[in-house]
Amino acid sequence: MAHDEHAVTEQIHPKDISWPFWPIVPLYPYSRRRTIRREVIKNTVWTFDQLQGIFYVVVPIRMTVVKLDAGGLLVYAPVAATKECIQLVQELVAEHGDIKYIILPTISGIEHKVFVGPFARCFPNAQVFVAPNQWSFPLNLPLSWLGLPAKRTQVLPEDSSQAPFADEFDYEILKTIDLGLGKFTEVAFFHRRSHTLLVTDAVVSVPEEPPAIVQLEPYPLLFHAKERGSDVVTNNQLNRRKGWERITLLALYFQPSALKVPAWGEVFRDALKAPERSIKAYFGLFPFKWQDNWQMSFHALRGDGRLFVAPVLQTLILNRAPKETLDWADKVASWNFQWVIPCHFDAPIKAQPQQFRQAFSFLEKQPTVSTCLFNSSSYPLPEDDFKILKEIDAGLNKSGIVPPAKEKI
Structure with missing residues (x-):
């Protein structure tokens, strides 16, 4: 596992980190976004971290780039296409070949969707693949109206063997969860050669120290x-x-x-x-x-840096579809990955498939994986900390905005 980061200079021209589309999703740091590239598997996998948040509650948002055996690169969950970011990508392109595929692996995360169109325009030869059942609010607009290039954007096939990168990747699509006003799904990608799992929001791991991208501007901390x-x-x-x-x-x-x-x-x-x-x-x-x-x-x-499902997803989203979520988690856990790269918080995380599957045991009446594999004293999460989320959930349900949660399996 490589851990080299590109040199992060203190002095950088404001134009290099400018993000003019920030009013679409007005999150901190607004119009100025730094990028840190990190090689996590030598000559194979790189992460690109930026920052996002509100009221200085800032966390990393991450893009992952994977080198293809056939030449070229695949991009999972693009971030803001600032001049700095694109230059860091172009350095990889110069060495490993052009961007061939760009993946939008979610349908609900506008903080991910908003970056795909501008990023794709920087790489006009790349094919864009998106998770099925994309939607927008308040009007459900065509993908081209959301900035995605119409002639080279297509929905990921339900059968991953039909994708043009099937020789190197498996993927599994979480069945779309109806949330009333919106929908949720996520597509997990497995790069077989590097034994690396790519996920968007499904699981996270919290680092003990503030991530490097957060420490570039410590004011929020x-x-x-x-x-x-x-x-x-x-x-x-x-x-x-x-x-x-x-x-x-x-x-x-x-x-x-x-x-x-x-x-x-x-x-x-x-x-x-x-x-x-x-x-x-x-x-x-x-x-x-x-x-x-x-x-x-x-x-x-x-805990001890373990994988877990974010409390927001546990309380407001995945509990609407426990069976579908557990079926998806079982399929993902059938892959022999050794590393997990989520789009937020820590990465890469050294983890086994059963540890990924264990993260979803909150959906089960009787968990199928023993917590003795982990630090049982730190799992499950404290019930008291869920109080506000449960109140939000009850309010949304009572008002009819979201459907009720379903019973555990």
Whole structure:
């Protein structure tokens, strides 16, 4: 497993990291997006990390590029086609051949969809393959209207043996889950030669230290390391890690049990004492009050770096289709992968197929895989941390916006 990263310079021209389409999905860091390329399997697999978030709850978003035996490259889940990003891709193209295939492996993640059209336009000879049952809101528009090149975009065949890259990849499509106003599916890709599994959102693993892409601009880490808006936080690794742990809890739970939202009167009074009251600092507003035991939630979530399904997916999406999800997980777990590369949080993750399958045991009344394979004290996740997500789920269900969850299998 290779771990070389391209040199990340402190000085970079603003035009090289400009992303002019940011208003379509207005997530931090908005119009300026850095990219870190990492070779994770020598001369075979590379990851490209960028950053996204809201209210400084920032996590990596990842594209993976795989070298094809027949020459050329396959791209899984493109990221923003900034000048810096495309230059890093072109360095691989110069050595290994042109981009042949671009894969959009999801139908619901607009943060993934929005990048495919601009990226594809940078590589006019690439064929674009998308997950079936694509949709858009509020109007269901043709793919070409969403920026995908009409003449070279096609839906992934249900039978992976019919794909032009079938000699090197298997893939499995999760049966589309109806969520009322929208739909969810995901396509897992397995690169046989490198024993690498590529997934989008289905599983994640949380690193102990803040990822390199997050540390390029540490302000979000330090923002969330504060106890109150008036704090001045020293930029050191201890505070960066503290901020990362809290960001992780906010991203995956929205509001874990150890986080209390103070009264707005208290928030405003504290903001008046803040040394920085600029737009960047949200005018000193800091509506977070962490209890003394908050790190217990992070350690339970991270475990020992194991794979797990994000609490948001557990509570709001995959529980709408437990049988279909477990069938998909069983098929994916039949492949002999050794590495897993998700589109968010940590990667690559050294994991066996049964560890992937274990991540979905929350959908089973009696899990088929023993938790003794892992750290049983850190699995399942603490029930208290799911409280807000379950309240959201109940509210959406009561209002008829989403269908009810189904019973465990």
